Amino acid sequence: MKNKTNKILDPRSKKETRDILTARSRPKTAGNWLVSQLREAIISGELVAGSAIRQDMLAEKYEVSRMPVRQALDVLAAEGWVVQRPHKGAVVADLNADDVIELFEVRTSLEKLAIARSFPNLTEEQIEDIEVAWNAYQEGDGDSLVLHQQFHLALYAAAGPRLIRLLMQQLDAAQRYLRFESSEIQNSDADQAEHIALIEAAKARDVAKGIEIIEAHVSEGGHGIAEKILKRGTDPDG
Numbered sequence: 502m503k504n505k506t507n508k509i510l511d512p513r514s515k516k517e518t519r520d521i522l523t524a525r526s527r528p529k530t531a532g533n534w535l536v537s538q539l540r541e542a543i544i545s546g547e548l549v550a551g552s553a554i555r556q557d558m559l560a561e562k563y564e565v566s567r568m569p570v571r572q573a574l575d576v577l578a579a580e581g582w583v584v585q586r587p588h589k590g591a592v593v594a595d596l597n598a599d600d601v602i603e604l605f606e607v608r609t610s611l612e613k614l615a616i617a618r619s620f621p622n623l624t625e626e627q628i629e630d631i632e633v634a635w636n637a638y639q640e641g642d643g644d645s646l647v648l649h650q651q652f653h654l655a656l657y658a659a660a661g662p663r664l665i666r667l668l669m670q671q672l673d674a675a676q677r678y679l680r681f682e683s684s685e686i687q688n689s690d691a692d693q694a695e696h697i698a699l700i701e702a703a704k705a706r707d708v709a710k711g712i713e714i715i716e717a718h719v720s721e722g723g724h725g726i727a728e729k730i731l732k733r734g735t736d737p738d739g
Contacts, residue, residue, distance in 0.1 A: 535563055535573040543582050543593055544676040554583060554591040581674065598727040601678050605723025609716055610669045615657035615664055616711040620703055622659035631655045631703055635696065644678050652696070656703055656711075677728050692718075 539559070542548045557569045563570075574591045577583045581600070583591045594600075624629075634655040638648040650672050657665060695718045702711040 516673055523552060531565065532569050532572055532576075535565060536576050537571050538563060538575060540580075540582060540673065541571055543577075544673070544680070546677075546680065548593045550593050550595050550677075552593050553589075554593065556590070569618075582668075589675070595683060596678065596730050599729065600729045601723055604671065604674055604678070605719055606724075607674045608668075608723070609673060609719045611664070611668050611671060612653070612657070612715045612719060613712045615660040615668055616665060616702075617708050619660040620706050620708045620711055623703060623706065626702055627655070627658045630658065631700055638696075646676055650676070656699060658738045679722075681726060681729065692722075 539548070544551075548554065554574065555575070556567050560567045561572045574583055574585070578585045578591065582594055584594050587590050631652070634648070634652040637643070638645065638652050641648070653672065654665065654669070657668060660668075695714055697713050699711060699718070702708075702714060
């Protein structure tokens with residue numbers, strides 16, 4: 502199965518799109534690399550929501566000066582990952598119910614567009630890639646949320662590189678929310694059924710059905726996470 506799973510990572514004719522979907526391209530500069538590292542630390546929970554960010558500690562850990570750390574934090578603040586507080590430094594942005602609703606609404610719009618652009622143009626190889634990605638997700642050979650994201654991106658392989666870049670930004674932003682009670686949110690029977698229905702819609706190149714499924718799938722997921730945030734009292738405004 503390992504070789505089959507790797508197949509989705511193999512470059513084919515549309516190289517730019519394949520690189521975006523899979524290798525994610527190594528950052529071209531040290532600054533971009535640091536942004537990526539800090540983003541992953543927030544997604545994984547290594548940098549905890551609401552915690553203060555020590556620039557000196559980050560500079561030491563990543564073996565850089567404070568200047569690229571400050572620049573990376575500015576980028577992450579613009580993306581909503583951290584909050585810059587005057588005279589107090591930066592903190593990791595809290596999990597926020599309003600933010601997750603907005604994020605998943607944006608995701609819904611982009612994924613509906615991706616289905617409209619991708620499904621009619623999917624090749625048989627790309628359909629096979631979708632099934633490989635789904636099997637890898639089901640088998641759990643790796644980080645389940647990364648595998649889940651790869652499955653969604655496989656559905657949109659024919660959507661075009663610009664749209665995929667936009668989608669990946671939102672999917673990355675959603676990761677930290679999906680890790681919040683992910684076992685309860687991601688593995689329900691309804692969730693699995695929706696994923697299978699998406700595969701069938703992709704095979705049939707049925708855009709209308711795919712859009713109907715993804716709208717419910719993503720929107721309900723966002724509202725479910727928001728409810729859990731409010732229930733746990735982790736929303737700073739809650």
